[in-house]
Amino acid sequence: MPRRPSRAVPTVVVPGWGGSGPEHWQTWLEGRLQEAGRQTRRPAFDDVDNPDLAGWLAALRAALADLPADGYDVLAHSLGAVLWLHHVQVPGTSPRAARVALVSPPSPTTAEPQIDEFFPPPLYVDAVRAGADGTVLVASDDDPYLPEGIAAAYGVPLKIATTVIEGGGHLNADSGFGEWPAALNWCNRDNLAFF
Template sequence: MPRRPTRTVPTVLLPGPLGASDQDWQPWLADQLRGAGREVRLASWPAPDAADLTGCLAALRNCLAGLPDDGFDVLAHSAACLLWLHHAAGEAQAASSPRPSRVALVAPPAPERPLPAWDFLRPVPLQVDALRRAADGTVLVGSDDDPDCPGGVAQIFGAPLKMAATMIAGAGSLTAASGYGPWPAVLDWCGRDNLAFLA
């Protein structure tokens, strides 16, 4: 029986553009948090053949609507991390949406990697000040062997964004295929108040 998280704020999950499989950590995490009485919102993106930046940003803002400023967390996975960077860079749209307390960007793909159906995310804005304004705190989480981010998130994203990254050895793209269905560390992050992600 997992321990009940102590943090009680809502959690917003932003899955990759193809959605999370039932075996990936996002559905598992949603079940764990809801079982502990937490509010969970899972973003729903436009169909792949109809997706564009405007529509995906609108879906993101819709998912955030009504949440309290500085009173919720966001976890983005895969290409949804790049969408969050676009959201942060669009200062007017970011200012019109509630501001999260914490954001975790998990396994973002390198900006030059092919993104089927979501190539409209390129070029990816890497704007330090905009990202800092978009949330109280943001953390990067990735692995040292992610095929979608050669070189690792610390080099590709952490350095230009001037932020630390939590690196997990041998975790691939942090999906069920690499052993990240149930993921106690992400549940632990959701249950704590500080920003650091403990792998």
């Protein structure tokens, strides 16, 4: 049986608070996609260490501005996933995504002064559905920033499929996710499911 060609749409990588440094899976993923001739984008946040909701939204929308509607994917991690939920609340501000993976969003009840304007995130089913052809949630079962679990925090309220990874912490470099082949596999497949 002939091998199906790899997905070739642009991928937008949205990091969280503190960014995703050289050891993070998002940076590794960008490198692998670029080596394969794929276009990647990352919002140019003014300061990843001092998140600003209005500034981050503007940077995200600038990164998305000239992408083809229904012709790009988004992988957002941590606070970047929460940012996406804010972004989709205002329809028509950017082209609609084809697929979105929201990875390890912190709990909607997060109380942290430096990022309090991001919380609680808007959890409107219709807005999320309008923002992409499909959205999936991915988190581990022991994320310290998501103690209630991804299904209870986001999956049930948003009516979105969830993928739970056993023992993955915050799915970042500190929890061993410097290289994450599952993320690359998702980028190369057409279906929405993460695994």
